Amino acid sequence: xxxxxxxxxxxxxxxxxxxxxxxxxxxxxxxxxxxxxxxxxxxxxxxxxxxxxxxxxxxxxxxxxxxxxxxxxxxxxxxxxxxxxxxxxxxxxxxxxxxxxxxxxxxxxxxxxx
Amino acid sequence: xxxxxxxxxxxxxxxxxxxxxxxxxxxxxxxxxxxxxxxxxxxxxxxxxxxxxxxxxxxxxxxxxxxxxxxxxxxxxxxxxxxxxxxxxxxxxxxxxxxxxxxxxxxxxxxxx
Numbered sequence: 001x002x003x004x005x006x007x008x009x010x011x012x013x014x015x016x017x018x019x020x021x022x023x024x025x026x027x028x029x030x031x032x033x034x035x036x037x038x039x040x041x042x043x044x045x046x047x048x049x050x051x052x053x054x055x056x057x058x059x060x061x062x063x064x065x066x067x068x069x070x071x072x073x074x075x076x077x078x079x080x081x082x083x084x085x086x087x088x089x090x091x092x093x094x095x096x097x098x099x100x101x102x103x104x105x106x107x108x109x110x111x112x113x114x
Numbered sequence: 115x116x117x118x119x120x121x122x123x124x125x126x127x128x129x130x131x132x133x134x135x136x137x138x139x140x141x142x143x144x145x146x147x148x149x150x151x152x153x154x155x156x157x158x159x160x161x162x163x164x165x166x167x168x169x170x171x172x173x174x175x176x177x178x179x180x181x182x183x184x185x186x187x188x189x190x191x192x193x194x195x196x197x198x199x200x201x202x203x204x205x206x207x208x209x210x211x212x213x214x215x216x217x218x219x220x221x222x223x224x225x226x227x
Contacts, residue, residue, distance in 0.1 A: 009154055032213040034215075036218075041202075041220075041221065041223070042220055042221065043118075043120075043204055043206075043218030043219050043220045043221050044157075044204065044206075044216075044218040045218070046215050046216070049215065051213065090156060090157065094211075094213050101147075101159050101162065101172065102157075102159075102216060104149075104156040104157040104158075105156055106154060106155060106156040107154075107156050
């Protein structure tokens with residue numbers, strides 16, 4: 001079964017600094033990979049997704065992620081953090097032919113320090 | 115506007131009571147899902163439905179029940195058999211399988227008092 005690992009439940013970053021959130025996946029077949037963002041007491045919103053086209057995926061709000069098959073990783077980055085980036089971020093994986101479900105990581109709570 | 119509507123936003127339940135959470139979508143999506151979110155645990159799948167009148171258990175279905183009588187609606191009932199129901203519940207839908215984007219509702223926060 002597919003799974004996702006996100007390390008570090010809380011991530012603090014200074015305003016203007018690089019945001020880096022790590023995601024490693026486990027899947028026996030080529031996966032579909034997603035990053036979602038959740039603001040307090042709200043649902044999840046798609047940031048970006050990897051579907052086997054380009055390995056570098058650009059998303060909304062200046063975020064991007066790079067798929068590295070050799071490292072089974074899909075890390076999320078943003079060059080310069082804004083206060084509005086404070087939220088919880090989830091990595092998720094889907095594999096075709098599996099049990100038709102998204103497997104989510106435990107999330108990273110991002111705190112932006114002014 | 116197309117989207118997913120969950121109601122109510124906040125819900126309080128006494129121990130031993132059943133309660134039903136509503137989820138409606140007007141996106142014409144075939145597939146709908148219920149997830150439970152607890153702090154530090156990510157999202158865990160309760161039930162999902164790929165087509166009307168059909169649904170499957172997810173990873174934590176015990177103590178929950180669902181129905182899918184209409185394409186637009188996928189209500190979740192939290193029964194008294196659910197030992198720890200206090201959580202944030204999220205409904206989602208997708209066009210077909212979840213290799214496409216999943217759209218989420220705003221969530222219902224259930225508290226047992």
